[in-house]
Amino acid sequence: MSALLDIELDSRAVQTEPEIPVASVSGQKIFIETYGCQMNVSDTELMLGILKQSGYTFAPRPEDADVIVLNTCAIREHAEERIRGRLGQLRRLKYQRPDLIMGVSGCMAKHVSESLMNDAPYVDLVVGPDSYRRLPELIAEARGDSALDVRLDRGEYYMDIDPLREEGSNAWITIMRGCDKFCTFCIVPYVRGRERSVPAREIVRQARAAANAGFREVTLLGQTVNSYRDSTCDFADLLSMIARIDGISRIRFTSPHPSDFSEKFIETMAREKKICRFIHLPVQSGSDRVLKAMKRSYTVEEYLALVDDLRNAIPDLCLSTDIIAGFSGETQTDFEATLALMAQVRYDSAFMFKYSARKGTVAFREMPDTVPEEEKAQRLETIIAQQNRISGEINATYIGRTLEVLVQGDARKGEGLAVGKSDGFKTVVFPREGVANNALTDVEITQTTLRTLTGRKVQ
Ligand code: 5AD
Numbered sequence: 001m002s003a004l005l006d007i008e009l010d011s012r013a014v015q016t017e018p019e020i021p022v023a024s025v026s027g028q029k030i031f032i033e034t035y036g037c038q039m040n041v042s043d044t045e046l047m048l049g050i051l052k053q054s055g056y057t058f059a060p061r062p063e064d065a066d067v068i069v070l071n072t073c074a075i076r077e078h079a080e081e082r083i084r085g086r087l088g089q090l091r092r093l094k095y096q097r098p099d100l101i102m103g104v105s106g107c108m109a110k111h112v113s114e115s116l117m118n119d120a121p122y123v124d125l126v127v128g129p130d131s132y133r134r135l136p137e138l139i140a141e142a143r144g145d146s147a148l149d150v151r152l153d154r155g156e157y158y159m160d161i162d163p164l165r166e167e168g169s170n171a172w173i174t175i176m177r178g179c180d181k182f183c184t185f186c187i188v189p190y191v192r193g194r195e196r197s198v199p200a201r202e203i204v205r206q207a208r209a210a211a212n213a214g215f216r217e218v219t220l221l222g223q224t225v226n227s228y229r230d231s232t233c234d235f236a237d238l239l240s241m242i243a244r245i246d247g248i249s250r251i252r253f254t255s256p257h258p259s260d261f262s263e264k265f266i267e268t269m270a271r272e273k274k275i276c277r278f279i280h281l282p283v284q285s286g287s288d289r290v291l292k293a294m295k296r297s298y299t300v301e302e303y304l305a306l307v308d309d310l311r312n313a314i315p316d317l318c319l320s321t322d323i324i325a326g327f328s329g330e331t332q333t334d335f336e337a338t339l340a341l342m343a344q345v346r347y348d349s350a351f352m353f354k355y356s357a358r359k360g361t362v363a364f365r366e367m368p369d370t371v372p373e374e375e376k377a378q379r380l381e382t383i384i385a386q387q388n389r390i391s392g393e394i395n396a397t398y399i400g401r402t403l404e405v406l407v408q409g410d411a412r413k414g415e416g417l418a419v420g421k422s423d424g425f426k427t428v429v430f431p432r433e434g435v436a437n438n439a440l441t442d443v444e445i446t447q448t449t450l451r452t453l454t455g456r457k458v459q
């Protein structure tokens, strides 16, 4: 995940048609709660697809479920703390109903599998990112004793499984799993294993199925999505193939690694109108010294040259990034270099984090966590304040412009308002006036904040 956008989701359960049971789990209900990045959202949909095939139905709330799974994140300490807190809350359900199966899946399941079983003995099931195919079997096993499977399997691509996708306009499609970059701060290569690309024919099959099911947008997911390669095609070829599928109007991807761009990719993105003009381009730091310590494999100069190449080839390109404040050994000068880089690039938005030392990584073992917590917090605050100012300034330039918006649903605030995304991934709110969800509509922007553009439908 040279960085899947780090979103924290509310609990989610999917309601489906009543199923004819194919296994002896008739009537058994599952509830999965997702934490972390879009890869986890996609994995939850995969698990739901696998369980549906085995005859499970879906509970709207944990209280109604026979099996509860938390699909977890391990990227920072804070993520793991939240999940431990949630497990503590759910424990009372297990005491009320001892036959309830409590499970933990995903990155934290792999990262702390042993301590999890010891610290939270009410957890019956621990399942790592490469073992979801065995989920029905593991749940059955957990009914007798506890079940644990956190083996990494470089041969697991989850071929021929139809994920149970959340309704909406966007379908997540995982095109590669794992990561080989081993950035020194990052736990992902250890919990998700080696990089492997899903065969292109499976990705095209999934994209076609998504288009047939009415999804107008697909987002291709991978930890370093632009290093995609199978025996017949690379990332640029894959994008071109998906652009030819009728019914798909927009293609997004996240997250690329700055060192894995090719000229062919840039030409493809410039040419294919369905590929949205937005790139999440994690930089992490604006200091060459820190980038080297992080093993990011590019210099500031190379990164800036890439930004220039992308902007020259793709007019109107919007950019976002990931920044880590207070990495091991980061000095005041390094920190100021990050502020300078952000001011130079002028990202549309950014995800900004305090460095969190993760057990198992090279940085944890070899690079002392030198920046005091208070200083990290201070640096993060300064970075966020600068980014907020820049985001506000960029958004203000949209006043008077007309953007094509893919309508996602009702806006959270405001009666009769709809919300959607522009091609450049700006959140746009406007009076709905009869426009349906999943429609593409032109909106003229009249007002902006640092997070939202507001406008009216062009008649
Ligand atoms: N501490 C803080 N941030 C981290 N990230 C990854 N590992 C860590 C860590 N140990 C951030 C990076 C990455 C994003 C998904 O999360 O910026 O791109």
Ligand code: SF4
Pocket (backbone or CB within 6 Å): 001, 002, 003, 179, 180, 181, 182, 183, 186, 187, 188, 189, 223, 224, 257
């Ligand atoms: Fe992204 Fe680096 Fe982590 Fe791989 S090791 S997921 S490239 S941050």
